[in-house]
Amino acid sequence: MTDQTLARPEAKKRSLPHFNPVYVLVVALILAIIVMNPAFGEPTGYMNFLKRVTALAILSAGALYVIVSGGFDLSVGSIMTLTVIGSSMLASNDPNSTYWIIPLMLGIGAVVGLVNGLVVSYLKVPSLIATLGMMITLNGVAFMWSGGAPRGYLPDTFRFFGRYNITDVPVITLLPIAVICLFGFGAILWWGLHRTNFGRLLHAVGDNPQAARLAGVPVERVRISAFVVSALTAVLAGVILGGRAGVSVDIGSGFELQAITAAVIGGAQLLGGRGSVPATIAGALALEAIFTLLNLLGLAQPVRLVVQGLILIGAVALATYQRKRSGR
Amino acid sequence: MNKTVITFAVLGLMTGSAAAQAPNFDDPAEFDKQREQLTATFNGPADQIYRQYAGNEMVDTSEFATDAPWTVCFSNAGVNNPWRVVGYTNMTEEVKLHPEIGTFTHVDAEGSDDKQIADIDDLLAGGDCNILIVSPNSTAALTPAVEKACAAGLPVIVFDRGVTTDCPVTFVHPVGGYGFGIQAADHIIANVPEGGNVLMLRILPGVDVLETRASGARNMFEEAGLTILGEEFTDGDNAKTKSIVEDYLQRGNIDAVWMDAGATAVAAIEAFEDQGMDIPVITGEDQQDYLQKWRDLGFAGIAPTYPSYQWRTAIIAAVQTLKGEEVPGPEWVLPQPAITQDVLDDYINENMPPLHYAMCGCEDMPTYPEAWGGNE
């Protein structure tokens, strides 16, 4: 296929470049945390940490699909909120409801992603505006559905994924279900973006949509699929976060920007063409580790904001500088 | 970032003291006054807590007497958190009890001062209002708009947060933030031995009533010889609350968790549960989910309240004003009871939603519990 020859050489070039600095950052941050708080080195310490970061990590890896294809998805946080509110409305305390609620929510997520993709591809609305509109709309829908306040609990079967630990595991003592989800979905998302034809097409579309179209790539279908993947992972992230935290009306707010931040720290290039699932997950870990470290240092929320802002600008400036130096 | 934004907007639980520009959140005189009011005897019908009032001062409203039907206009800061949702339901159901109210016009500022000022302008320009009820989004910013309404000859009722002008007919509010902090701190001091460790969980800095809740409690803990492990801000976010408590548990023992608002109480309790630890002394608020958790796990809990029945009282005050009857004022101070172990079961209702605020004073209304999202 033409499009493969188009994307392949780049994929090769990408696979051997210098070590992504995000991994160094994560290791350094984790070491710093352990020095400050030795308890973090014990299983409860690092497992709690991984459990905490799972929702953001999965969400960011899914949002990366849209970023690689050259767009933005600002609606993911509202999809998480809708998932949690909707599930609590439907569950009515019935533990058996989980088995149909999660597939139903994934279905709703797929429809939302489809609408995002269609609006961007065929109505030519820039993804920033299209998904911003979707974000406002879905938050409103979640409020309308619930009447403004949660109307039910999430049953324990639903909260299983985000809340429960397998105990008495050899070596690591305990293994949260969320951490299994993190590795499982992380692997699937890695495979999809880096080992399939669809992934190659995504890179091609994000790199240069006109060239990709000329090369015979079904640009619209590829971009729509990226929005669907992003929305589906947002549902999964919602299930895990709802499991961890329980129901609240604004549970997903702010996650859209955090997901983009994590991808950017992981070296993803906004407006498309490059990005890595493992590095994005590492970006999410780095983000959460920074917050943990700042808390340990006793630095308050304002300092967190400043540090987050500077890191964001610094990461992109560094990536741009490296790209310019390597002549691409 | 967005989270902070939303929580700033979301926090509608506002102050009793009509604070001046540079707010003082550690005012011993106000602290003592509220401590007294907590246990004071209130006037008014014993079985209708939302009609009770402290003191004997009344305002004459005969100049505002008008023939029914009335148009009652309400400028709302927002319905962007569950407490305000319950309160607004109290209000609309109360309106239905008064056939004299022909039209009830509600404009919602969605948590923005700028928008609420514009909303009040709209109401003055074309609303045909007989009376204006305002639940200000913030105290200082809404004062000019309220003054403008007074100057237009409208009777104004303010509730929840105050304004820095005395032109409204009355300002309806419960005892206040210090009172909330006192009830929670008293409970912890009584149940934790000297030298014990208290973790203070707060929603955000800077919000008037929340600051007064915290400052009162902080002073009391220091006096009682308890160690404050830290004061952490949760943004009202369950996930973040859980993370904070987990981090503190890794570093040491916690004897009590004090909270300035109850929305995240269950998340804090779950952090102990998930680590397989005993639940320490906890303070929460009157949300159903917390009350039920308290009953089920049997820890030493308490639920101070910021009663949402004040939304009913605002309508009652408006009706009395338009009838020309006397109204408690210039401040209508409502009782602010705490839910304690001995009355816990009276406030639990399994059929109500998890974030229904039990101290709603709404059980006697004909539409209870359906209108509040309850079953049956």
Place this chain on the structure above:
Amino acid sequence: MTDASLPTAPRRFRFDRHASTILLVAAILIYVVLVVALGQTRFLTLENLVAILGRSITLGITAIGQTFAILVASIDLSVASLISASAVVTSVVMNGDPAMMLPAVAAVLALGAVVGLINGIVIAKLEVNPLIATLGMSLVIQGVLSYYYNNFAGNVPAEFQIFAYGSWGIVPYSLLFMFALAALAWFVLRFTRFGSDIYSVGGNKDAARLAGIKTANVVIGAHVICSLCAAIAGIYLASRLRSGAPWIGAEGVYDLESIAVVVIGGTVLAGGRGGIWGTMAGVIIFSLIDSIFNVASVDAFVKQVLRGIIIVAAVAFYAARSQRPVA
């Protein structure tokens, strides 16, 4: 809409030049029909028209600046934080003293200029994606601001409240000010070298560079203007609220709303096409939507749903005919 007032080519109807006018007329029609249908004709007074126009002064001033940023193919997410910071600086420096009015305004404008300069340099020289650069800037401003202040701080003297509350007849000064600022912006874009450079750089940066335009300086200039407008919006908000607090910009969602009205006004997010009067039409459309919701007593949550759909539909109204792919 800038161009709508100009004679258009007689041969064919230039849809995209008139689209914002069509949307504005549609919004006005809906408003009038609704008011008449609900029998609430008391809303059709001159006072009420002024009240509607006066709803969105803060948004309007901010959006004028945002138009410059978007025209040059950039974007500014830091305006909301900057509005908060400007309002707080205004009220803290004035602190009730009329003699401090000028120094306060000067200090805030300087703050705006510096923020715009940094935004512009990071975007134009370090080539950081504008979304990230200004999001980062927003976090930094918000962090620094809330490190020092966590509530309403200071207050503006009564003399200064005239800016927000004074009026000429029934027309508030602030409304006149907003339209004067829009006229000035229109003049700059339409008649100055800098204005035409903005369109060139936004339309095609490489071509502009080849034509000898110092593109980086144009981008920096646009960002300075954008931040200055946000600073002015903060000054106005301080006057309106009597004081400033670190959350007032975020609470008004002026960052996303200003982008939305600019785009609804027909300025293309990819840069190079659009203008100030379209933005003003977008602002008035937003005010009308708010008023329509209030007149019809639309439930707060339904409002949100409708608002989201309206934003997307309005932009689709322009964009659907475009042949180019969008980001």
